[in-house]
Amino acid sequence: MSDPSTPKNTPRDDSNGQQPGKDxxxxxxxxxxxxxxxxPEGGPEERADLEPTPTGxxxxxxxxxxxxxxxxxxxxxxxxxxGYGRLRRVIEFPGPSQRPYGSWYDAAIDRIAALMPNAGxxxxxxxxxxxxxxxxxxREHLLALVKNLRDDAQLRFxxxxxxxxxxxPTDTGxxxxxxxxxxSMTHNRRLRLEVSAPDSDPHIPSVVSVYPGADWHxxxxxxxxxxxxxxxxxxxxxxxxxxxxGHPQRKDYPLxxxxxxxxxxxxxxxxxxxxxx
Amino acid sequence: MGLExxxxxxxxxxxxxxxxxxxRSASFWPVTFGLACCSFEMMTMGTxxxxxxxxxxxxxxxSPRQADLMIVAGRxxxxxxxxxxxxxxxxxEPKFVLSMGVCASSGGMxxxxxxxxxxxxxxxxxxxxxxxxxxxxxxIDGIFKLRKLKVAKLPIGSHREEVEAExxxxxxxxxxxxxQKGLLx
Numbered sequence: 001m002s003d004p005s006t007p008k009n010t011p012r013d014d015s016n017g018q019q020p021g022k023d024x025x026x027x028x029x030x031x032x033x034x035x036x037x038x039x040p041e042g043g044p045e046e047r048a049d050l051e052p053t054p055t056g057x058x059x060x061x062x063x064x065x066x067x068x069x070x071x072x073x074x075x076x077x078x079x080x081x082x083g084y085g086r087l088r089r090v091i092e093f094p095g096p097s098q099r100p101y102g103s104w105y106d107a108a109i110d111r112i113a114a115l116m117p118n119a120g121x122x123x124x125x126x127x128x129x130x131x132x133x134x135x136x137x138x139r140e141h142l143l144a145l146v147k148n149l150r151d152d153a154q155l156r157f158x159x160x161x162x163x164x165x166x167x168x169p170t171d172t173g174x175x176x177x178x179x180x181x182x183x184s185m186t187h188n189r190r191l192r193l194e195v196s197a198p199d200s201d202p203h204i205p206s207v208v209s210v211y212p213g214a215d216w217h218x219x220x221x222x223x224x225x226x227x228x229x230x231x232x233x234x235x236x237x238x239x240x241x242x243x244x245x246g247h248p249q250r251k252d253y254p255l256x257x258x259x260x261x262x263x264x265x266x267x268x269x270x271x272x273x274x275x276x277x
Numbered sequence: 278m279g280l281e282x283x284x285x286x287x288x289x290x291x292x293x294x295x296x297x298x299x300x301r302s303a304s305f306w307p308v309t310f311g312l313a314c315c316s317f318e319m320m321t322m323g324t325x326x327x328x329x330x331x332x333x334x335x336x337x338x339x340s341p342r343q344a345d346l347m348i349v350a351g352r353x354x355x356x357x358x359x360x361x362x363x364x365x366x367x368x369x370e371p372k373f374v375l376s377m378g379v380c381a382s383s384g385g386m387x388x389x390x391x392x393x394x395x396x397x398x399x400x401x402x403x404x405x406x407x408x409x410x411x412x413x414x415x416x417i418d419g420i421f422k423l424r425k426l427k428v429a430k431l432p433i434g435s436h437r438e439e440v441e442a443e444x445x446x447x448x449x450x451x452x453x454x455x456x457q458k459g460l461l462x
Contacts, residue, residue, distance in 0.1 A: 240391070241356045248390055256390025260383075264458035269388045 063092040067170045091168075094129040101126065104189060105133050111155055115148045116141075134192040142195055143205045143231075149182060149191070150210055157191055159183035160211035163218055165225035167250045175199040176227050180207070197227065206232040224249035290436055298429035301345065301371070304333040305424055308344035310364065313351030315378035315410040322413040334420070341367040345428075346420075347400070350410075352380040353393045365400045371431055375419055376402045379409050403427055 069091060072084040100106055105128065113119040122145050125136035137145055149157040161181035168175055174196035182191045197204050206229035207214050218229040219238040226247040229235055237244060246253055257269025267273075311319050322329050329335055338344040341364045353361055365374065376396050379385035382405040384394030396402060404427075406419035432440045 239356070244355070254390075255388075257388035258394055260388065260394075261454055263454055263460050264456070266455060 062095050064095055065090060065092055066168055067091040094127050096125045097128040101128055101133070104187070108133075108155060108189075108191075109135075111152065112145070112148065115152060116144065132190065132192060134194055136194045136196070139195045139197055139204050142193070143207060143210065146180075146182075146193070146207050146210045155184070156186045157182040157184045157189070159185055160207075160213050161190075163207075163214055163221050165221040165227050165249065167225055169251050171196075173198050176202050176225055178204050178221060178227055202226055203228050203230050205230050206235075208232055223247070226250065290434060294431065294433055294436070295429075297433055298431050301431065302424040302428040305346055305420070305428060306336050306338050306344050307334065307346040307348050307375075308341045308364065308368065309337045309339055310347050310361075311350045312353060312357065313380065315350035315381070315408075318410040318413050318416060319348055319350045319377065322416055327413040327417065329417070329420075332421075332424075341365075342369060344368055345371065346373050346375060346423075348375045348377050348416075349381040349396045349400070349402075350377040352385065352387060353396050353399070354391050355393060358393050358399050361396060362399050371428075373403045373423060373427065374400050375416075375423060376405045377408075377416060377419070378411060379407050382407055385409060 067090075069089045071087055101109070105126075109119075109123070109126065112123070116122055118141070122138060122141040123135050124138055127134040127136070149155050159182065161183055163178055163180050166177040166179060168177065175198060177194055177196045180193040180195070182193065183189065184191070195204055202225075204227055206218055208218065208229075209231065215232070216238060218227075218232055219235060221227050222229060222232075222235050223237040223239050224247055236242060240248065248256075255269065255271045257271065259269060259272075260267045311317075321327060323335055323337065341347070345368075347365055347368060349361065365372070374396075376382045380387060380392065381396045382402075384392055386409070388394065393399065404419050404423045406416055408415050411419075431437075
């Protein structure tokens with residue numbers, strides 16, 4: 001189930017280059033993604049003439065850099081530290097993992113493949129990062145997959161923990177993600193599904209028919225991100241007033257603070273403050 | 278307002294006002310309006326350690342129509358604002374509003390799209406109690422000041438109309454907050 005698609009607009013081997021096979025030791029240290037109960041493989045490392053490749057349970061290829069953000073809010077490029085101006089954060093996506101994944105992941109993904117003949121199109125990417133399994137799912141097959149995950153005895157992910165949204169404005173073509181957290185009480189497992197939709201067509205099928213508890217979670221995701229869940233019985237705003245314009249948790253939505261007014265003075269809200277030098 | 282309007286003004290009314298004010302402040306019932314974290318401190322005020330029953334305030338009326346005081350305890354979000362106004366409108370005169378905590382007074386630490394920056398954008402506030410959250414003792418102090426300064430001295434009848442008209446005139450003539458300069462010298 002390794003990922004045939006490559007990320008669209010981010011160059012793979014950039015300055016942070018983690019070429020598979022080259023910096024394998026660094027990759028292994030940086031992404032300690034071996035699940036605790038995984039059995040170590042002893043295959044390719046035994047051949048001395050080969051470069052060590054990052055195979056082995058759950059090792060991921062290099063992370064995909066989505067954005068680099070400097071500072072958090074407020075003025076930039078000045079010594080004003082009120083907006084954490086010198087902070088630099090690299091927003092990364094962990095890369096796809098290769099087989100064998102380790103612990104229960106292989107069996108689960110094989111079971112999904114047995115239940116759904118088009119599993120190669122359903123699951124576009126398998127990511128194992130820090131001991132968590134994330135399946136990237138194509139949105140048109142989400143409902144069928146989720147039904148199988150809940151109903152099949154070997155998978156039995158009956159616990160729906162929540163949906164939430166993520167907005168990656170730099171990831172053109174798939175800006176809005178919906179992340180589903182599922183759990184299996186019978187097998188004591190957790191699973192994450194990630195579905196993406198472009199900004200121009202922010203529709204994802206609703207899983208309320210399979211997990212009725214997703215009702216309010218999907219309403220909140222709609223309210224905060226603008227993701228429209230097709231098939232939801234009543235998709236209305238839940239946190240903001242019903243006629244609120246915009247979707248507040250998107251990255252391009254302003255904080256919305258107003259100036260604080262004192263007697264004879266006015267302090268701008270934190271994201272609008274000037275440099276005080 | 279029937280009887281109160283027919284009362285004679287002058288010394289007799291002052292005595293009646295003092296009597297009515299004493300009665301009102303001795304049983305000054307708040308409406309349950311705990312919105313967020315400050316409501317815990319408000320609830321604690323009713324517990325035996327701080328005991329608001331000592332001064333007649335143990336009954337938090339659930340219906341605003343039976344309450345005198347609205348303690349806005351907590352953040353008021355944009356979605357909650359019309360409901361705050363509706364509860365205030367449902368209270369019968371004379372009514373008072375105590376803004377408890379910094380979020381209700383000015384928006385508190387939340388200066389963003391979701392929180393109304395002070396409940397005085399929505400209802401007229403009589404006393405502001407800052408704190409995050411204010412200790413029950415601070416809330417008690419605020420309530421006592423409100424009772425002593427406003428409730429016990431509440432004018433009734435024709436006297437009240439005069440006082441209200443005077444307050445209106447003063448409020449209209451008062452400069453806006455941003456215009457009040459030179460006070461920090």
